């Protein structure tokens with residue numbers, strides 16, 4: 001495998017709308033500008049974030065780190081399978 005064959009990591013963002021306090025830290029600190037605050041309200045009257053740019057999340061997890069309410073987390077999109085990684089080292 002060469003560097004040109006490497007593909008960027010991709011993540012899927014998950015948001016607990018009802019835990020969110022609408023502080024906007026996740027939106028502000030995302031280096032990929034994946035998130036925006038939604039126009040909708042949760043039960044507490046805050047605007048939770050939503051994913052605006054699908055497929056741009058690189059699973060850096062800054063949004064998780066900066067969220068004071070643990071209201072957002074990211075999982076890895078592993079649609080490439082593990083075939084390459086599972087090859088034995090020759």
Ligand code: SF4
Pocket residue numbers: 011013029030031032033034035056057058059060061062063064074
């Ligand atoms: S994991 Fe990184 S790129 Fe993805 S939404 Fe969070 S801050 Fe943005």
Ligand code: SF4
Pocket residue numbers: 015019020021022023024025026027048049066067068069070071072
């Ligand atoms: S950082 Fe957490 S509490 Fe703040 S807007 Fe994002 S999800 Fe909501």
